[in-house]
Amino acid sequence: MDGTRSGFSYYFMILKIAFRNTFRQKRRTILTGLAMIVGFTLLSLTIGLSDGAYGNIITMFTRNRIGHIQVHRQGYLDKPSLYKTINNASTVGETIQSIAGVEVWTPRVYGAGLGSVGEKSTAVQIIGVDVARETEATQFDQKVVEGNTLTETASHEAVIGKGLAKIAAATVGSEIVIVSQGADGSIANDLYKIVGIVESGDDITDRVGCYLHIEDAQELLVLDGRVHEIVVIVSNIKQVDKITSAIKTQLNDSTLDVAPWQVVAKSFYRAMKADQQGDAISRFVIMLIVAIGVLNTVLMSVLERTREYGVLKAVGTKPVQIFWIVVCEVVIIALASICVGAILGVLVNYLLSVYGITYPEEITYGGMKLKTLYAVVNVRCLVIPAITVMLSATIVGLFPAIKAARIMPAKAMRTH
Amino acid sequence: METTDMSGSNSENLKTTPESDVIVTEGVTKVYAADGIPVNALNGIDLTIQSGEFTALVGPSGSGKTTFLNIISGLDSPTDGKVWLAGKILSEMDGNELSDFRRDNIGFIFQAYNLIPVLTVEENVEYIMLLAGVPKAERHERVIAILEAVGLKGVANRVPTQLSGGQQQRVAIARAMVSEPAIILADEPTANLDSKTGADLLEMMRRLNAKTGMTFIFSTHDPMVMEGARRLITLRDGQVDTDETR
Numbered sequence: 001m002d003g004t005r006s007g008f009s010y011y012f013m014i015l016k017i018a019f020r021n022t023f024r025q026k027r028r029t030i031l032t033g034l035a036m037i038v039g040f041t042l043l044s045l046t047i048g049l050s051d052g053a054y055g056n057i058i059t060m061f062t063r064n065r066i067g068h069i070q071v072h073r074q075g076y077l078d079k080p081s082l083y084k085t086i087n088n089a090s091t092v093g094e095t096i097q098s099i100a101g102v103e104v105w106t107p108r109v110y111g112a113g114l115g116s117v118g119e120k121s122t123a124v125q126i127i128g129v130d131v132a133r134e135t136e137a138t139q140f141d142q143k144v145v146e147g148n149t150l151t152e153t154a155s156h157e158a159v160i161g162k163g164l165a166k167i168a169a170a171t172v173g174s175e176i177v178i179v180s181q182g183a184d185g186s187i188a189n190d191l192y193k194i195v196g197i198v199e200s201g202d203d204i205t206d207r208v209g210c211y212l213h214i215e216d217a218q219e220l221l222v223l224d225g226r227v228h229e230i231v232v233i234v235s236n237i238k239q240v241d242k243i244t245s246a247i248k249t250q251l252n253d254s255t256l257d258v259a260p261w262q263v264v265a266k267s268f269y270r271a272m273k274a275d276q277q278g279d280a281i282s283r284f285v286i287m288l289i290v291a292i293g294v295l296n297t298v299l300m301s302v303l304e305r306t307r308e309y310g311v312l313k314a315v316g317t318k319p320v321q322i323f324w325i326v327v328c329e330v331v332i333i334a335l336a337s338i339c340v341g342a343i344l345g346v347l348v349n350y351l352l353s354v355y356g357i358t359y360p361e362e363i364t365y366g367g368m369k370l371k372t373l374y375a376v377v378n379v380r381c382l383v384i385p386a387i388t389v390m391l392s393a394t395i396v397g398l399f400p401a402i403k404a405a406r407i408m409p410a411k412a413m414r415t416h
Numbered sequence: 417m418e419t420t421d422m423s424g425s426n427s428e429n430l431k432t433t434p435e436s437d438v439i440v441t442e443g444v445t446k447v448y449a450a451d452g453i454p455v456n457a458l459n460g461i462d463l464t465i466q467s468g469e470f471t472a473l474v475g476p477s478g479s480g481k482t483t484f485l486n487i488i489s490g491l492d493s494p495t496d497g498k499v500w501l502a503g504k505i506l507s508e509m510d511g512n513e514l515s516d517f518r519r520d521n522i523g524f525i526f527q528a529y530n531l532i533p534v535l536t537v538e539e540n541v542e543y544i545m546l547l548a549g550v551p552k553a554e555r556h557e558r559v560i561a562i563l564e565a566v567g568l569k570g571v572a573n574r575v576p577t578q579l580s581g582g583q584q585q586r587v588a589i590a591r592a593m594v595s596e597p598a599i600i601l602a603d604e605p606t607a608n609l610d611s612k613t614g615a616d617l618l619e620m621m622r623r624l625n626a627k628t629g630m631t632f633i634f635s636t637h638d639p640m641v642m643e644g645a646r647r648l649i650t651l652r653d654g655q656v657d658t659d660e661t662r
Binding site: 308314318410 | 516
């Protein structure tokens with residue numbers, strides 16, 4: 001007879017047998033399912049916390065410091081120089097602003113110098129900022145922990161990093177003399193009143209950072225309206241690559257480099273990726289434990305039903321059909337476990353995304369201080385555990401399934 | 417009077433036997449290793465069973481009845497010798513071919529019923545037809561007819577654990593017969609039944625044998641089954657001791 005004529009009915013029967021078998025040893029099914037549920041939830045939590053932590057770090061790193069995209073004179077990123085400037089910053093900025101997805105742009109000027117407060121002198125990094133734009137782009141004003149932010153017009157004011165204030169024994173109201181080199185080769189020096197102290201979250205920057213109004217910095221460094229960097233903030237970080245390409249196209253200027261944050265902070269990005277790969281090891285260990293549990297229970301179940309598989313074979317069931325009955329049982333338990341695990345995973349990740357886990361002590365990552373670890377609920381924390389649980393359960397189910405398929409009917413029917 | 421037609425088969429699988437010979441064994445030997453010691457369960461059995469026979473295999477425990485049934489059905493393989501079933505050599509078939517061959521040619525009735533516990537009576541009976549790809553309407557029709565024939569019409573939706581031993585054995589008989597195989601092999605079919613139920617089932621199988629011409633082979637200790645058989649083969653120490661046709 002033609003086996004394909006009622007193929008659907010047969011596969012439905014296989015599913016029916018597999019489904020009903022899962023309810024025969026309820027305790028064992030529950031234990032198998034629990035192993036999968038715990039594995040799913042742990043994986044989901046690991047991914048949720050990892051993505052939350054890295055997402056938080058990336059947000060802090062980009063929103064507070066480097067922005068999502070930067071534009072420089074060609075070669076500046078590899079070898080920064082006072083002379084590698086963007087000459088028409090306003091035009092470039094306005095072009096960038098016209099691109100969909102760009103939230104705001106802000107120009108910056110950088111220079112190295114010597115800062116003296118009273119008797120104390122130390123190296124400083126001059127950072128010239130457009131106060132209004134910088135505030136909009138990186139919430140510069142919110143980083144001021146003492147005193148005030150810079151005024152929006154150039155007034156020979158300075159805001160210095162907390163670390164620098166400590167090194168130079170400076171306070172709000174002190175005066176700082178900055179000596180540097182102008183772009184025209186002259187010796188540049190000027191006096192600024194410290195109006196505020198900032199804590200950016202980056203210790204290294206805070207130990208040398210001296211923020212000036214961009215016009216004051218341009219005047220000091222004799223840059224004559226030129227800038228070193230244009231920082232771009234986009235509405236959606238996932239669109240960075242697309243917007244980077246759009247900026248390149250719109251600017252159409254081969255003397256300018258347009259780089260996304262992953263390129264700007266190359267070493268930070270690589271270190272973060274390496275950390276994320278390290279997480280894969282912990283995921284593998286979780287799944288190994290789950291897989292061993294599943295293998296044990298499924299193998300037990302097959303051994304207990306040796307006689308039944310012998311009967312199924314005796315009446316004409318093919319080895320491959322018995323194989324599928326066992327695999328279907330595992331898949332049914334895995335599917336149910338994934339549903340329960342998904343609910344638990346979302347719930348736990350959601351709670352941790354609201355309340356977070358507070359570190360006993362502040363930790364530093366990439367120069368940034370982190371106090372609380374927040375999780376996120378995203379597609380990854382559902383899809384990856386679902387695929388992992390299903391794959392590992394199916395793979396470990398193969399061995400018992402092959403064992404069942406190879407059973408010798410006469411021998412199997414002698415077992416009790 | 418010639419060869420069983422097995423078109424498309426390898427010529428080595430063919431045996432020139434009368435069409436009426438459904439089972440032919442030649443020097444069938446089975447040696448088991450029990451705790452490393454070889455035990456001869458069958459010692460060169462030569463037998464021919466013809467279509468439509470109602471045969472009982474008898475003999476004391478350990479005489480090789482069940483082993484012989486397992487070997488002629490392809491559930492077990494002989495250590496030596498050959499078995500032709502409907503003209504085909506069983507030992508030359510692979511696992512899938514054997515499954516298909518059993519499905520299409522043999523119905524089993526076991527001493528311990530061996531029903532599929534998670535399926536209802538109706539599903540147990542239907543199962544083999546599903547394997548064979550019988551269309552739904554035909555399956556349904558045949559299941560209803562066979563359950564009526566074995567007196568189980570009212571219990572179609574029960575699972576085996578909700579049935580008595582006699583009812584379970586009737587389901588096993590219905591399952592064995594529903595696809596109308598050429599041969600029914602029954603291993604101690606009345607052993608777990610009371611004498612009245614056993615007699616009823618035996619009578620039912622005799623009627624089916626007379627009506628359909630299927631070949632029935634029983635292994636049994638039951639005098640009632642022995643009495644009802646038209647051929648009685650006695651095995652002793654793995655050999656045919658007597659072979660009596662009535």
